[in-house]
Amino acid sequence: MKITKINTYICHAYRTNWVFVRVETNVPGLYGVGEATLEYKEHTVAMACQELERDFVGHDPHNIEAFFHLAYRNAYWRGGPVLMSAISAVEMALWDIKGKDLGVPVYQLLGGKLRDAVPCYANGWFASAKSPDEFAEMAKKAVEQGFTALKWDPFGSAYLQIDRKGMDHALSCVAAVCDAIQDKADVIIEAHGRFDVPTAIRLGHALEAFDVLWFEEPIPPQNLEGLAEVKRRIKVPISGGERLYNKWEYKTLFDLKAVDYIQPDVSHAGGIMELKKIAAMAEANHIPFCPHNPSGPVANAATLQLAACVPNFFLLETMSSDVPWRREICDEEVVFTEGKMGIPDKPGLGIDIFPEQMEKYPYKAVGLRHYKNTLTDIRPEGAISYFKN
Incomplete structure (x- = not known):
């Protein structure tokens, strides 16, 4: 079996544009799908996916480890969100091909599932x-x-610092939510890497x-030493990692003991096997695995396959609604x-x-x-749930 082409598709999704790939093979009707959605760099990452075609047409799609190794090595300018998102998308498409060819869901190729559904x-x-x-x-x-x-x-439009008015408003919103849901659900506070160390x-x-439950990415993601300092000086658990792009960057995160929960993204950190390896590193440090998962349907499908078979999986990020055309x-x-979200049993990624x-x-x-200060403008009017209850 050989790879014959890598196609890319961009689809508007209101807050971003989804970026999908389809890796074609010389077996009629057999192809794999992946997702490289990279907010605000959609055309750039789509071209990076297509550039991988130059090196991998003619290669056996079953040799997934070889693909990752060669794609990463031959880039020379390694790491970063664009290259790693492109590698991630093609890598998950190769798993999709392998699962379809063997007639099994991807989780079966990763050791089998530990759970039928994930919180x-x-x-x-x-x-x-x-x-x-x-x-x-x-x-x-x-x-x-x-x-x-x-x-x-x-936190509105705050960056690095937050004034008293902004802080009071943010805490008032947190208090209102906590009071409204009381003991029915946990609260997670996201900061999107906004703050300097003293403000965090x-x-x-x-x-x-x-x-x-946790305070997510309180400072800019490049400063892992600063993140470790924040973690040492507060009692609230810290999460991070959505803007780390491979296992080598995660090694530094673990060495610094900078987080309580990790949040790698299957579309950005190298794909399914790279996340499996990162999860194993976290498991050795007794750190829960909580994948970053705010993108489109293919990334969600790939993340579910991972969540099925990772022992230290804890919680899956899930968008509560999406654009109506997600179903189309x-x-x-x-x-x-x-x-809980069920784990699909169809061959490959199941999508x-x-x-x-x-x-x-x-x-x-x-x-x-x-x-x-428009962060809550995340969905259009008419947004609907994309899952079945």
Whole structure:
């Protein structure tokens, strides 16, 4: 069997544009799908995926370790979000091909599953909320959906520091949500790498009163020593890792003892096997594995295959709703019951994409919302759930 082509597809998804790949083979009807969604660099990462075609057409798609090794080695300018997202997408597509060719879901190729469903926390549940009361009402609805933890960033447009007014508003929103859901769900506070070290420490102390599950990426992700310092000086658990791109960067994170939870992304950190290796490193450090998973349907499918077979898996990030056309552009079948998402048993990743449907939703330029105080403008009117209860 040989790789014959790597196709890329970009589909508008409101807050970003999804980037998908389809790796074709010389076996009629046998191909694999992957996802390289990289917010605000969609065309760049799509071209990086296509550039891999030059080196890998004619190669056996079953040799996945060889693909990763050669793609990483031959880049010379190694690491970083663009290269690693491209490698990730093609790598997961190769697993999809292998699973389909052998007639088994990918988790069977990774040692078999430990669980039939995985507990999830909600992201995106807060769409359009601005005031504490609005956050509280939307939190109640998310809990009614079955989510056992809710995550959001309450910090408006703050960067590096936050003024008293902004801090008071953020903490008022946290208090309102905690009061609304009480003991029905945990609260996770996201910071998107906003703050300097003293501000992160100050906020961490303030969040202790709410018993949050974790405080996510409190400082810019490049400063792992600073993250370790924040962790040492507050009592709230720290999470991070969505902007680390391979096992070597994670080694430094573990050596510094900088986090309590890790959040690698299957679309950015090298793909399925690289995340399996990172999870094993975390397991040796007794650190839970909580994959970053806010992107599209193929990334979600790949992450579910991982979640099935990683012993130290803890919680899966899940978008509580999405654009209505998510159901049009793929055959995703996600079952969400009692706070858990089921593991698909179809061969490969268990999902296919429909490029002809994506043509109805072409690329639209979307900018970063995090410092414009528009972070809750994450979903359009008419957004719907994409899973079955």
